[in-house]
Amino acid sequence: DTEVTQTPKHLVMGMTNKKSLKCEQHMGHRAMYWYKQKAKKPPELMFVYSYEKLSINESVPSRFSPECPNSSLLNLHLHALQPEDSALYLCASSQVTGRSYNSPLHFGNGTRLTVT
Amino acid sequence: QKEVEQNSGPLSVPEGAIASLNCTYSDRGSQSFFWYRQYSGKSPELIMFIYSNGDKEDGRFTAQLNKASQYVSLLIRDSQPSDSATYLCAVLSGSARQLTFGSGTQLTVLP
Secondary structure (H helix, E strand, O other): OOOEEEEOOEEEEOOOOEEEEEEEEOOOOOEEEEEEEOOOOOOEEEEEEEOOEEEEEOOOOOOEEEEEEEOOEEEEEEEOOOHHHOEEEEEEEEOOEOOEOOOOOEEOOOEEEEEO | OOOEEEOOOOEEEEOOOOEEEEEEEOOOOOOEEEEEEEOOOOOOEEEEEEOOOEEEEEOOEEEEEEOOOOEEEEEEOOOOHHHOEEEEEEEEOOOOOOEEEOOOEEEEEEO
C-alpha cells in the first residue's frame, strides 16, 4: 500500500463544476507535487510545494489551483475544466535535502479524472 | 533532443531471461537517477535509485550508471510475467529542481 493517499480514486465532473482533489502523506516529507498523466505518456509536472510554499508552477492554467494547508496535505482545486483535462492526476512527496530535490518521489495511487 | 530518452518498446523477453532497459540523458550535470515501474492504470512505483557511477543491486534488479556516457540502465534478472509493465526512467538534472521523465519502455515477459 502506498504511503501517499489520494482521494477520490475516480471523479467525473462537468465543465461547469467545481471539485477538489486531495492528497495526504505522513512520511514527514516537506516537498509535495502534483503531476498530470495522459494515457501512454510520462507524468507531467504541474506544481511543487516546498515547506508549504509554492515553489514551482509549470505554467499551469488557472482553472487548476493548488493549495497546501499544512505539511501533510495537498489539494488541487478544479474549476471550469475542459474535456482535454481528463487524465490521471498524481500526487507525490519527497524529502528536501539541501538545494536539490534528490530524494525519490513517492507517488499516491492517483485520481482518474473525467471531464464531460 | 529530448532530455531523457528511452526506447518505447515494446520489449518482449521470455520468462526467466534478463530484461535490459536503457535510458540516456542530455544534461551532464544530472545528479540523481530513478527507475519507476507502472502497471496499466496504476501509479508509478519506485524500483531503484542510483546516484554514483557503477552498479547498484537490489534483489533481481540492478541499476547501472555511467555518467561519462550519460546513460543509466535497469537489468531485471529471472524475469517474471508479473514484471510486465511500463518502466519509466527519471533524471534529476543539475539545473532543474524537478525530475524529468523519459517516455517509458513497455516490457512484456512471456510465460
